[in-house]
Amino acid sequence: MVKEIERVGIPVVHVCTVVPISMTVGANRIVPAIAIPHPLGDPKLDPNEEKNLRRKIVNKALEALSTEVELQTVFED
DSSP states (O other): OHHHHHHTTOOOEEEESOHHHHHHHTOSEEEEOSOSSOTTOOTTSOHHHHHHHHHHHHHHHHHHHTSOOSSOEEOOO
């Protein structure tokens, strides 16, 4: 689905917990997430720390979204 959306000119960021799977399905912009049951957070953190973690992941995804790529790119910290 990611490739089809990008094919019509809409950039897509795939936030995922298993990067090799994203690479296999052909996602161009990949942002690693935290864990399968909680991709955008960590319930073990206090609410403030978790909010900061979520913000960091979303900001990385926005950075990836605004970056032109030609090959698959993993946007890590």
